[in-house]
Amino acid sequence: MPVLTFREALNQAMAEEMERDPNVYLMGEEVGYYNGAYKVSQGLMERFGPERVIDTPIAELGFAGVGVGSAMVGLRPIIEMMTFNFSILALDQIFNNAAKLRYMSGGQFQIPIVFRGPGGAAHGLGAQHSQCLDPWFCNVPGLKVVAPSVPADGKGLLKSAIRDNNPVIFIESEVAYGFKGEVPEGEFLVPLGVGEVKREGKDVTIVAWSKMIHVALDAANALAEEGIQAEVIDPRTLRPLDEQILITSVEKTNRCVIVEEGWPYAGVGAEIAHRINMHAFDHLDAPVLRISSKDVPMPYALNLEKDVMPNAQKVVAAVKKVLYI
Amino acid sequence: MAVKVTMPKLSDTMTEGVIVKWIKKEGDNIEAGDVIAEAESDKATMELEAFDAGILKKIIVKEGGKVPVNGTIAVIAESDEDISGLLKELKSAPQKPHVEEVSTKEVESTTIASAPVVDNTPQDEILTRDSIRIKASPLARKMAAEKNLDMRKISGSGPGGRIIKRDVETVLAESGVKPSLKPSGPAVIPAGGEDVPLSTMRESIAKTMVLSKQTTPHFYLTTEIDMDKVVETRLAINAIQSGIKISYNDIIVKAVAVTLKKHPRVNGSFAGDKLVLHGRVDIGIAVALDDGLITPVIRNCETKSLGQIAIEIRESAKKAKDRKLKPDEYTNATFNISNLGMYDIDQFTAIITPPQAAVLAVGVVQKKPVVKDDEIVIGHRVRVTLSCDHRIVDGATGALFLKDLKKLLENPLGLML
Numbered sequence: 001m002p003v004l005t006f007r008e009a010l011n012q013a014m015a016e017e018m019e020r021d022p023n024v025y026l027m028g029e030e031v032g033y034y035n036g037a038y039k040v041s042q043g044l045m046e047r048f049g050p051e052r053v054i055d056t057p058i059a060e061l062g063f064a065g066v067g068v069g070s071a072m073v074g075l076r077p078i079i080e081m082m083t084f085n086f087s088i089l090a091l092d093q094i095f096n097n098a099a100k101l102r103y104m105s106g107g108q109f110q111i112p113i114v115f116r117g118p119g120g121a122a123h124g125l126g127a128q129h130s131q132c133l134d135p136w137f138c139n140v141p142g143l144k145v146v147a148p149s150v151p152a153d154g155k156g157l158l159k160s161a162i163r164d165n166n167p168v169i170f171i172e173s174e175v176a177y178g179f180k181g182e183v184p185e186g187e188f189l190v191p192l193g194v195g196e197v198k199r200e201g202k203d204v205t206i207v208a209w210s211k212m213i214h215v216a217l218d219a220a221n222a223l224a225e226e227g228i229q230a231e232v233i234d235p236r237t238l239r240p241l242d243e244q245i246l247i248t249s250v251e252k253t254n255r256c257v258i259v260e261e262g263w264p265y266a267g268v269g270a271e272i273a274h275r276i277n278m279h280a281f282d283h284l285d286a287p288v289l290r291i292s293s294k295d296v297p298m299p300y301a302l303n304l305e306k307d308v309m310p311n312a313q314k315v316v317a318a319v320k321k322v323l324y325i
Numbered sequence: 326m327a328v329k330v331t332m333p334k335l336s337d338t339m340t341e342g343v344i345v346k347w348i349k350k351e352g353d354n355i356e357a358g359d360v361i362a363e364a365e366s367d368k369a370t371m372e373l374e375a376f377d378a379g380i381l382k383k384i385i386v387k388e389g390g391k392v393p394v395n396g397t398i399a400v401i402a403e404s405d406e407d408i409s410g411l412l413k414e415l416k417s418a419p420q421k422p423h424v425e426e427v428s429t430k431e432v433e434s435t436t437i438a439s440a441p442v443v444d445n446t447p448q449d450e451i452l453t454r455d456s457i458r459i460k461a462s463p464l465a466r467k468m469a470a471e472k473n474l475d476m477r478k479i480s481g482s483g484p485g486g487r488i489i490k491r492d493v494e495t496v497l498a499e500s501g502v503k504p505s506l507k508p509s510g511p512a513v514i515p516a517g518g519e520d521v522p523l524s525t526m527r528e529s530i531a532k533t534m535v536l537s538k539q540t541t542p543h544f545y546l547t548t549e550i551d552m553d554k555v556v557e558t559r560l561a562i563n564a565i566q567s568g569i570k571i572s573y574n575d576i577i578v579k580a581v582a583v584t585l586k587k588h589p590r591v592n593g594s595f596a597g598d599k600l601v602l603h604g605r606v607d608i609g610i611a612v613a614l615d616d617g618l619i620t621p622v623i624r625n626c627e628t629k630s631l632g633q634i635a636i637e638i639r640e641s642a643k644k645a646k647d648r649k650l651k652p653d654e655y656t657n658a659t660f661n662i663s664n665l666g667m668y669d670i671d672q673f674t675a676i677i678t679p680p681q682a683a684v685l686a687v688g689v690v691q692k693k694p695v696v697k698d699d700e701i702v703i704g705h706r707v708r709v710t711l712s713c714d715h716r717i718v719d720g721a722t723g724a725l726f727l728k729d730l731k732k733l734l735e736n737p738l739g740l741m742l
Contacts, residue, residue, distance in 0.1 A: 254464050254490060285464040285490040286483075324483050324491070 001182040007040045009151035009183045010172065013158035014041070014078060018048050021076060024162055027054040027063055028080030037082045038118060038177050064090035064115070068097045071113040076162060081117035084171060085129050098167035099142030114161045116170035120211065120261045121309060123175070127297035132262040137169040138239045138271070144168045144192055145238040149213035151181040153236055156190030164192060173211040195242035197249070201229035204319050205249040207272055208259040209234050212310060216259050219315035230319060238268055246272065247279045254285040255322040259310050264292040286322035291315050327402035327411050328377045334394045335366035340486040341393045342366050344386050353381045355401055380404045383412060461488035468493045498639055499572045500667055526617040537676050542715040545674045546723045551735045552690050552705040558737045567632065573690050574664050575635040579740055580733045581685060582606045582626030585660055588726040592659050594680040595716040609658030610638055612645040619645050622658040631740060666690060672708035682717045686710040
């Protein structure tokens with residue numbers, strides 16, 4: 001199986017879907033002539049032309065709205081947010097139009113649109129450009145939210161997202177664009193709403209997604225050296241959430257630690273903890289713990305940034321706490 | 326003015342204390358700072374000092390009694406003061422630990438409804454323990470309920486004394502019950518039936534048992550043993566809080582080992598043209614697994630202390646369940662013991678594992694009406710059945726072994742010799 005970087009896997013997904021369906025097009029800031037700020041759209045303009053790979057002005061609300069409008073009349077837009085920090089400007093279109101029109105039109109309109117781009121912190125980008133907005137989108141009925149952690153999932157989920165007839169928020173990671181992994185060639189779909197066990201274990205369930213999977217796996221490796229077998233679960237899609245995979249795992253391990261990049265208050269991890277509490281209460285031997293970023297705007301200084309973010313040590317400590325060791 | 330003397334929190338993790346000894350007695354004059362008693366926390370025994378002066382009017386928690394932190398252990402008052410009102414109040418309002426405002430009723434409905442109390446706790450203890458808000462993880466609660474364990478008798482090792490999975494497992498291991506998290510509903514088998522391939526273990530059990538039943542002439546001897554003193558002894562040993570909890574099974578294993586030493590044929594093997602008598606007593610303990618069983622061996626039992634045997638049984642049972650036993654840890658026993666007491670079996674007959682000469686099947690230690698000094702009283706009894714290989718053990722040989730075993734268990738102090 002070919003080994004691709006995350007950005008190549010995403011690029012392949014878009015190219016294959018654009019090849020397959022002429023209604024699919026890509027729009028965003030610098031996606032065309034510049035080949036994308038993070039080179040995810042490398043070569044697409046050359047291949048599909050400026051009519052299907054459209055450079056926009058710096059006007060997120062505007063091009064998000066154009067995207068929603070085009071989806072209403074039958075196109076399948078992929079709207080790239082250079083980063084999801086900029087999507088905040090487009091939230092009115094995303095929340096009020098993309099998410100609601102199908103419902104408010106009694107099903108007369110479908111909005112098959114994907115908003116994609118990197119979310120979360122990279123390195124030293126400061127408070128306004130280092131935000132994990134997963135919970136914002138997850139809170140809105142009408143949206144699906146996807147957060148892939150490895151290149152293969154990136155490809156398979158993006159293809160499914162493009163084919164989905166509902167608005168999908170597809171949150172990538174800037175630091176993960178260079179991550180490499182085996183990616184199946186050609187038609188490879190990962191269904192939305194289906195999680196995956198990234199590592200099997202019996203002692204504790206660690207739930208993580210996006211780049212936090214790698215923090216979770218690092219922690220699991222460190223724990224394995226101490227004889228603790230952690231099971232790492234990647235829900236992959238945050239909404240709709242694969243409850244069953246979480247419950248099955250917690251029923252086996254009796255304890256759970258959730259690792260998320262976002263802020264602690266009202267985070268996605270809080271929702272996951274709630275679901276586990278609801279459906280696996282009698283299987284819990286310890287409270288579900290969450291490791292999130294600290295409850296502060298992201299500091300610019302790299303040492304402080306590191307301190308704010310989740311890391312393997314913090315996860316290991318939480319795991320030991322739920323194991324009472 | 327009358328003041329209540331309460332059990333102080335002597336360590337961070339202490340939730341209850343035991344009065345080891347009263348230094349002062351009722352009616353003694355007390356000065357503030359006097360050592361009035363010795364109390365034992367979960368960590369150590371410490372002296373309790375009085376904070377108030379007066380007369381020690383009433384000792385509420387007797388020596389050996391347990392009380393939650395902040396529970397009243399005594400009342401100090403003026404010599405002529407009437408404390409009957411206060412005593413009444415103490416009797417009617419069960420002692421509450423800490424500051425948690427949980428009514429007794431609530432405690433009952435939330436924590437022990439599904440875990441019936443098995444034995445009759447003395448009245449004193451109920452006064453002090455019933456009202457404790459039991460902290461337990463949901464899983465621990467569920468496990469305890471499934472096994473009918475009384476949560477009040479389980480000590481919690483989690484934060485703030487929370488009872489967690491491992492605490493319930495410890496109790497289950499001590500009583501020999503195999504914890505099972507599998508739903509107890511019927512197994513789902515397709516209507517047309519199902520063929521299950523044999524596991525290696527199942528294959529080996531099948532082979533050995535058939536070989537044994539076809540080639541070993543079994544006969545069986547059953548006797549009922551008075552366990553009253555074993556029950557007492559076990560409580561006394563476990564009250565020492567040495568860190569080792571002793572189960573009935575541990576005591577039976579030790580007693581069997583001591584008895585086998587005196588009955589080498591029961592500990593021997595029939596080897597075709599000769600009898601083999603072993604110089605060692607290596608006892609195999611049957612441990613049930615999900616599919617099958619295994620008998621980890623406790624070596625040289627006759628030379629080991631009860632505590633040592635208890636620890637080794639615990640460790641090897643855990644290894645057995647984790648499937649981590651090495652072959653030399655479950656082979657070459659000279660005698661096997663199979664205990665189904667935890668499944669409430671009165672008595673049963675076990676199949677001898679060749680080339681052993683015998684196996685002891687142990688039932689449940691149960692309370693029953695017994696005749697003692699021509700009175701019908703409640704006693705503890707256990708029924709054991711010895712399966713013997715008639716080629717090496719005759720009826721009288723086996724009977725004498727059981728007689729000695731019975732004598733030892735009925736006077737367990739003999740185990741110290």
